Amino acid sequence: MSSSALSLKKRLLKPTSFFGVKSWVLLVIFIALFTVVTLIISLLCVIHYRRRKSSKSNFRLPNPIVSKTTHDGYCNSSLDRRLLSRNMSDIEMNSGKLQQHGRVFSDQLASPQASGRIQNSSAMELGPVSMYSQMVKDVWRGKKFSLKELEVATNGFSKQNLIGNGDYGIVYHGILFDNTRVAVKRLVSDRFQVEDFIAQMEVIGFVRHKNLVKLLGYHIERAYRLLVLEYVDNRSLHHWLHECSKLVSPLTWSIRLKIIQGIAKGLAYLHEDIEPKILHRSLISSNVLLDHQWDPKVSNFGLAKLYNPEWGINIMESLGYIAPEYASTGDFTEKSDIYSFGVLVMEIITGRSPIDRSQPQPYVVDWLKSMVAGQKIACVVDPKMLEKPSLKELKRVLLVALRCVDPDSEHRPQMGEVIHMLELRDLMFCDSRTGSMA
Numbered sequence: 001m002s003s004s005a006l007s008l009k010k011r012l013l014k015p016t017s018f019f020g021v022k023s024w025v026l027l028v029i030f031i032a033l034f035t036v037v038t039l040i041i042s043l044l045c046v047i048h049y050r051r052r053k054s055s056k057s058n059f060r061l062p063n064p065i066v067s068k069t070t071h072d073g074y075c076n077s078s079l080d081r082r083l084l085s086r087n088m089s090d091i092e093m094n095s096g097k098l099q100q101h102g103r104v105f106s107d108q109l110a111s112p113q114a115s116g117r118i119q120n121s122s123a124m125e126l127g128p129v130s131m132y133s134q135m136v137k138d139v140w141r142g143k144k145f146s147l148k149e150l151e152v153a154t155n156g157f158s159k160q161n162l163i164g165n166g167d168y169g170i171v172y173h174g175i176l177f178d179n180t181r182v183a184v185k186r187l188v189s190d191r192f193q194v195e196d197f198i199a200q201m202e203v204i205g206f207v208r209h210k211n212l213v214k215l216l217g218y219h220i221e222r223a224y225r226l227l228v229l230e231y232v233d234n235r236s237l238h239h240w241l242h243e244c245s246k247l248v249s250p251l252t253w254s255i256r257l258k259i260i261q262g263i264a265k266g267l268a269y270l271h272e273d274i275e276p277k278i279l280h281r282s283l284i285s286s287n288v289l290l291d292h293q294w295d296p297k298v299s300n301f302g303l304a305k306l307y308n309p310e311w312g313i314n315i316m317e318s319l320g321y322i323a324p325e326y327a328s329t330g331d332f333t334e335k336s337d338i339y340s341f342g343v344l345v346m347e348i349i350t351g352r353s354p355i356d357r358s359q360p361q362p363y364v365v366d367w368l369k370s371m372v373a374g375q376k377i378a379c380v381v382d383p384k385m386l387e388k389p390s391l392k393e394l395k396r397v398l399l400v401a402l403r404c405v406d407p408d409s410e411h412r413p414q415m416g417e418v419i420h421m422l423e424l425r426d427l428m429f430c431d432s433r434t435g436s437m438a
Contacts, residue, residue: 143228149176174228213229257389282303
């Protein structure tokens with residue numbers, strides 16, 4: 001053994017001044033401590049890096065709607081206020097916070113089959129990745145379509161693509177570049193200011209509810225005022241009530257009740273669950289679209305604000321939907337919308353138009369009140385409806401309709417109360433203002 005090795009061995013075996021511990025023991029302890037500290041620092045760095053990476057990937061989606069919505073598109077205060085039934089959490093749609101509770105909301109209807117699958121699938125079935133992509137897809141971004149894009153989608157706004165010609169505009173069926181089916185509405189007027197149009201589109205665009213037609217985007221250029229809307233593939237409620245030539249209506253009682261409840265929920269969302277609230281101002285049967293599951297989707301909400309108010313009101317009055325107080329006050333409020341809803345419910349139950357000049361009593365409201373007063377409630381049901389409701393259920397829905405068309409607007413219920421009354425099973429069927437229905 002060399003002298004240098006012997007010298008190193010002597011130094012390692014030599015006791016130190018640190019409690020007489022030999023040098024080699026202190027060296028081992030130092031190496032062990034250094035190794036442990038290095039491992040701890042490395043572990044902390046790895047944890048910190050992973051947390052930063054995770055926080056960047058889990059970004060929050062923007063919440064453009066002010067409403068404090070939770071699951072299914074209703075806010076907690078609204079749910080508490082309405083005392084909704086137990087199954088309320090299984091219906092409705094997504095909202096500003098884009099949360100899910102058992103159902104996935106639908107965005108753009110690529111096809112009738114795809115629409116049905118999306119609306120009836122649960123969030124658990126889709127999985128987190130699919131659910132997230134659907135959430136991102138459904139966020140309103142103020143999409144501005146080019147005129148060229150819409151011309152291609154509608155085959156140059158051809159007659160073959162024409163699907164409707166209503167009070168607000170002409171509607172064409174279109175297919176976008178990503179194969180999304182849409183309805184392109186060309187508004188009949190270009191007189192409103194560009195700023196007013198864009199501002200109203202931004203308000204309407206953030207609305208997301210299962211029972212309201214989604215605005216996907218718009219185009220404004222010179223005389224063009226074009227809306228790109230969700231495509232609803234089963235025509236309008238007006239068609240199935242008044243234009244269907246079948247001797248037996250496909251609108252059974254259960255389907256009609258489903259339609260009434262869906263319209264009520266959509267209108268309640270506009271009135272109570274978003275800020276600023278939106279008055280429909282044109283709630284008529286031709287503005288209620290149906291999908292192939294007979295789910296209603298209310299359209300044209302908020303558009304009347306762009307036009308001369310008298311223009312829209314005159315249309316409503318000529319069709320029999322306008323509230324009587326408008327003639328004296330000139331003010332259109334949410335209670336005016338509720339009156340229109342009451343008339344619409346009567347139209348759905350009876351199959352009669354709100355105004356039918358061929359009848360001795362042309363106004364459905366007056367006729368229905370006289371039938372209730374004469375204890376002829378069972379005779380008011382649409383004769384084309386093969387399935388008849390129970391007398392108790394018919395009375396319940398009629399009472400709701402009669403309360404909504406109360407001549408005194410203060411006595412009309414809020415739409416949240418209407419939802420509660422439609423779902424309540426033990427409602428007492430008498431009212432001092434509408435007469436006994438027991």
